Amino acid sequence: MDCKEQFPQVLNNLLFPKIFQTFRMAIQPGKLIIAFAAMVVICLAGWIMDFSRTVIVTPGTQGRVTELQIYLANPKHVKIYIENSKKNCEYSGVFTTLLKFSAEKFNGVMNSLLIFSTAGVIVNITDCFNAMMWALWYHPVYAILFMLIKLAVISAAGGGICRLAALQFARGEKPGIVEAMRYSTKKYFSFFTAPLAVLGAIIFTGLFMFLLGLIGNIPWAGELIIGVFMPLAAMAGALIAVILIGGVAGSNLMFPAIAYDGSDCFDAISRSFSYIYERPWRLGFYTLAAAVYGAICYIFVRFFAFILLWAAHFFMQCGVFTSNGRGINKLSAIWPEPTFANLFGLSAPAAANWAQSVAAFLVNLSVLVVIGIVISFLISFYFSASTIIYALMRNRVDKTALDEIYTNLTDNKTLTYL
Numbered sequence: 001m002d003c004k005e006q007f008p009q010v011l012n013n014l015l016f017p018k019i020f021q022t023f024r025m026a027i028q029p030g031k032l033i034i035a036f037a038a039m040v041v042i043c044l045a046g047w048i049m050d051f052s053r054t055v056i057v058t059p060g061t062q063g064r065v066t067e068l069q070i071y072l073a074n075p076k077h078v079k080i081y082i083e084n085s086k087k088n089c090e091y092s093g094v095f096t097t098l099l100k101f102s103a104e105k106f107n108g109v110m111n112s113l114l115i116f117s118t119a120g121v122i123v124n125i126t127d128c129f130n131a132m133m134w135a136l137w138y139h140p141v142y143a144i145l146f147m148l149i150k151l152a153v154i155s156a157a158g159g160g161i162c163r164l165a166a167l168q169f170a171r172g173e174k175p176g177i178v179e180a181m182r183y184s185t186k187k188y189f190s191f192f193t194a195p196l197a198v199l200g201a202i203i204f205t206g207l208f209m210f211l212l213g214l215i216g217n218i219p220w221a222g223e224l225i226i227g228v229f230m231p232l233a234a235m236a237g238a239l240i241a242v243i244l245i246g247g248v249a250g251s252n253l254m255f256p257a258i259a260y261d262g263s264d265c266f267d268a269i270s271r272s273f274s275y276i277y278e279r280p281w282r283l284g285f286y287t288l289a290a291a292v293y294g295a296i297c298y299i300f301v302r303f304f305a306f307i308l309l310w311a312a313h314f315f316m317q318c319g320v321f322t323s324n325g326r327g328i329n330k331l332s333a334i335w336p337e338p339t340f341a342n343l344f345g346l347s348a349p350a351a352a353n354w355a356q357s358v359a360a361f362l363v364n365l366s367v368l369v370v371i372g373i374v375i376s377f378l379i380s381f382y383f384s385a386s387t388i389i390y391a392l393m394r395n396r397v398d399k400t401a402l403d404e405i406y407t408n409l410t411d412n413k414t415l416t417y418l
Contacts, residue, residue: 018169018402019290019388023297025168026381030177031161035376038157043099045149050093054139056082057090064090066097071134072127078138094135094142101131107341110302113295155191158383159184162259165387170260170405187258194254194265198247205243208236246273249283255383256390262406275393283393290385294378301377302340305370309338334360335367343371 025031057064070081105124112120135143160180167173184191212229216222226233250272257268276283313335320331334356336345344367394400 022381022385022388025165025384026377031164031380032376034157034160035379036372038153039372041153042150046095050095053091053093055092055094055097056085057092058085068097068101068131068134072130094139098131156184158255159191161380161383162255162387165384166260166405169388170403190258190265194268197265201243202240205236205240209233246276250276252386253390256387260405275397278397286389294381301374305374306340309343313337335363
């Protein structure tokens with residue numbers, strides 16, 4: 001075999017370029033519709049739960065100050081802030097607070113990527129993690145209930161998107177939304193319980209150390225018991241470390257395992273842990289390649305959305321020459337000019353009457369749909385990339401061909417390997 005024949009074969013054996021198929025898969029309408037529907041359901045659930053407003057908000061020199069901002073500045077000051085602000089304060093919902101904060105931090109991540117600031121990306125992601133800790137610590141019932149609702153929705157939507165991506169990547173098929181959601185429904189218990197099983201294993205293991213700590217309260221004997229059983233506590237801590245690292249690093253492989261191989265939750269966890277600990281560097285390389293590629297694709301999609309909105313605003317602005325009662329151009333009063341950094345516009349609508357207020361609401365609703373589609377692309381890209389990475393890791397670790405996938409062929413729900 002000469003060099004001309006060997007070169008295409010070498011390229012075909014390289015697996016990581018297949019990650020670059022993700023964009024074409026992620027923009028498939030079926031995946032975007034599923035992701036958009038999931039996002040709408042989650043937002044509706046959050047807004048409904050926000051009828052119980054529990055987040056304290058007070059006026060500040062640079063706008064309103066929330067519990068979350070105090071927590072990020074210094075967690076020790078939150079209790080004092082809450083006690084001192086209860087008499088003269090407003091209340092906001094946990095979901096609304098987190099949504100606004102997450103949007104700011106997400107824009108911060110994107111801006112940091114544009115200027116290649118790794119530190120900026122890390123700071124914004126860390127702030128998002130700390131915001132979750134704030135919600136769990138100061139609003140635990142709300143946070144846990146909302147996370148369960150979010151997991152329930154993502155389990156159905158993510159399972160459907162992964163199934164669509166698996167069939168498209170493995171066999172070049174493009175099944176419909178109904179078929180994908182039917183599979184997701186049949187495997188819903190596995191999708192839903194896989195992340196919870198990892199969390200349950202960590203809590204169960206930690207319970208041993210908690211009980212050991214309780215025994216340590218016994219006078220004189222408690223200290224000795226802790227000393228004697230310390231090796232077992234260290235072993236339990238090591239087990240938690242293994243589960244935690246495997247759960248976090250392998251969380252993006254669990255749904256694809258169920259979508260690709262029809263696995264149950266325990267088999268999905270086993271496969272994800274196996275791939276992580278057998279080929280950690282390869283998985284890290286695939287994940288990094290997908291993240292960089294995803295950031296570039298997101299910037300392109302966001303730029304497309306910006307051009308869409310800017311063009312609509314520009315040509316309408318050319319035709320609107322009258323002003324409202326406040327001396328502001330009518331279009332600018334209901335729709336400020338969008339920018340790439342802020343698709344809603346830098347300033348707030350300045351409606352002069354009820355008609356303009358209604359118009360501003362409808363315009364913002366349309367812009368929100370465009371932004372929702374952009375976010376839906378991110379969700380679709382994440383699950384599509386995870387599915388491709390799972391297939392590549394399965395090929396390297398288990399020597400399974402990329403085109404091998406489980407599919408239902410009979411009515412009795414048996415699975416046949418194709």
